[in-house]
Amino acid sequence: MAEVLIIGSGGREAALEQSMIASDEVERVIVTNDVSTGIEQFSGNKKPLVIVGPELPLVQGLADELRAEGYLVFGASKAAARYEASKSFAVRMMERAGVLHPETHSVRTESEAAEFILNNSPTNYMIKADGLAGGKGVVLPSTRTEALDAALGMLSGDFYDGAGKEIVNFAQRHSGPEVSAMIVVGDNDEFTILPLAQDHKRLSEDDTGPNTGGMGAYAPVPVSIISNGQYAQLFESVEKTLKGMRTSGTPFERGLLYGGFMLSEQQEGKPVVIEYNVRFGDPETQVILPLVREAGVDMYNLLRSAAEGGLEKPDVDFAKLAISALTVCLAAPGYPNNPQKGADIYGIDNDYTDVDLQLAGVKNSKVSGGRVLYVTGTGKTIDQAAANAYAAIDVQRVGSQTNKVGFAGMQFRKDIGRQVRARF
Numbered sequence: 001m002a003e004v005l006i007i008g009s010g011g012r013e014a015a016l017e018q019s020m021i022a023s024d025e026v027e028r029v030i031v032t033n034d035v036s037t038g039i040e041q042f043s044g045n046k047k048p049l050v051i052v053g054p055e056l057p058l059v060q061g062l063a064d065e066l067r068a069e070g071y072l073v074f075g076a077s078k079a080a081a082r083y084e085a086s087k088s089f090a091v092r093m094m095e096r097a098g099v100l101h102p103e104t105h106s107v108r109t110e111s112e113a114a115e116f117i118l119n120n121s122p123t124n125y126m127i128k129a130d131g132l133a134g135g136k137g138v139v140l141p142s143t144r145t146e147a148l149d150a151a152l153g154m155l156s157g158d159f160y161d162g163a164g165k166e167i168v169n170f171a172q173r174h175s176g177p178e179v180s181a182m183i184v185v186g187d188n189d190e191f192t193i194l195p196l197a198q199d200h201k202r203l204s205e206d207d208t209g210p211n212t213g214g215m216g217a218y219a220p221v222p223v224s225i226i227s228n229g230q231y232a233q234l235f236e237s238v239e240k241t242l243k244g245m246r247t248s249g250t251p252f253e254r255g256l257l258y259g260g261f262m263l264s265e266q267q268e269g270k271p272v273v274i275e276y277n278v279r280f281g282d283p284e285t286q287v288i289l290p291l292v293r294e295a296g297v298d299m300y301n302l303l304r305s306a307a308e309g310g311l312e313k314p315d316v317d318f319a320k321l322a323i324s325a326l327t328v329c330l331a332a333p334g335y336p337n338n339p340q341k342g343a344d345i346y347g348i349d350n351d352y353t354d355v356d357l358q359l360a361g362v363k364n365s366k367v368s369g370g371r372v373l374y375v376t377g378t379g380k381t382i383d384q385a386a387a388n389a390y391a392a393i394d395v396q397r398v399g400s401q402t403n404k405v406g407f408a409g410m411q412f413r414k415d416i417g418r419q420v421r422a423r424f
């Protein structure tokens with residue numbers, strides 16, 4: 001029987017843990033942010049499969065270090081993690097590989113930034129700090145003054161923990177629906193794309209309010225959003241990307257490549273790569289893994305085979321799934337700017353029908369972080385999956401006497417999956 005160590009501590013890692021526990025091959029799973037403490041818990045000759053959740057340890061080279069010590073690791077090498085850590089590095093690779101992406105102009109100095117801003121309309125581009133910015137670091141200016149403030153702030157190093165201090169990117173704006181592709185990669189550019197998802201980044205209904213780490217998601221994305229032809233183009237883009245990464249001298253192997261694609265109105269609906277990340281998406285993981293499990297795929301076997309190099313592709317056509325999933329994030333009051341901690345959470349130990357709860361900002365049944373927990377429903381249709389998820393949430397805010405999950409002041413959206421639900 002196998003053992004698994006998952007590095008990380010959020011809802012994404014909780015979903016990974018559930019998917020490992022669901023495997024008949026796995027007898028023990030440890031989830032922790034603390035690598036040494038995690039490793040210490042596995043004694044003897046048997047070494048666990050290590051799955052690295054967040055990008056930071058990958059960028060710092062954790063996967064390489066553990067591989068050098070003989071561990072089987074699912075996670076990108078330090079060199080390949082640069083595709084997330086430096087957007088300009090990824091853009092240069094895509095340019096060489098002929099992968100459709102927004103035209104991008106990178107600058108290193110204040111005068112180069114000012115010159116670009118003077119010569120271009122501010123509503124034609126977005127400004128992206130190069131470097132890890134924790135899901136932030138992207139500004140869509142409306143005026144030249146806003147653009148200048150953002151670019152100079154990034155170059156000063158005072159914004160986004162120093163991301164953008166060296167390089168600021170001006171990327172052409174596209175519009176259209178966005179889809180998230182999580183791509184499990186083995187060796188020799190072998191890959192499998194998990195079912196596509198759409199997430200909701202805005203805090204409030206109708207996709208309004210401030211940007212967040214993700215208020216929910218649904219999967220799979222139906223043909224009404226992405227046609228079979230567009231899916232084929234996306235697939236081809238992934239093939240070209242992996243080949244391009246290899247010929248650039250930095251192949252992507254034995255990890256998860258996350259592609260954020262926009263079906264661009266400016267490009268006749270073709271999928272344009274908005275970003276590549278080198279780790280599982282959040283909250284896409286929370287919605288996709290229960291779906292994949294219900295479709296009969298053993299994620300442990302899939303990730304283990306990718307970590308060994310010889311990817312064993314699942315015998316399931318993800319484009320033809322007769323099952324859907326929908327995830328609703330319950331966020332703390334005050335999230336995202338000033339999350340209030342400490343409220344008692346009720347209903348987390350209940351059993352809900354066709355629902356997974358994935359805990360993130362929870363400690364001793366109290367709120368301990370901004371994104372507190374995820375409620376993921378599965379069902380034959382997206383409406384059924386939504387009905388199952390919302391049936392588990394104390395939508396009416398009855399309080400602890402209900403047999404649903406909730407806490408005082410929780411924030412959540414009732415319209416997750418609004419693009420594809422018949423009613424909400």
Ligand code: GLY
Pocket residue numbers: 199213214277280281282283284
């Ligand atoms: N949901 C966006 C991301 O994980 O990057």
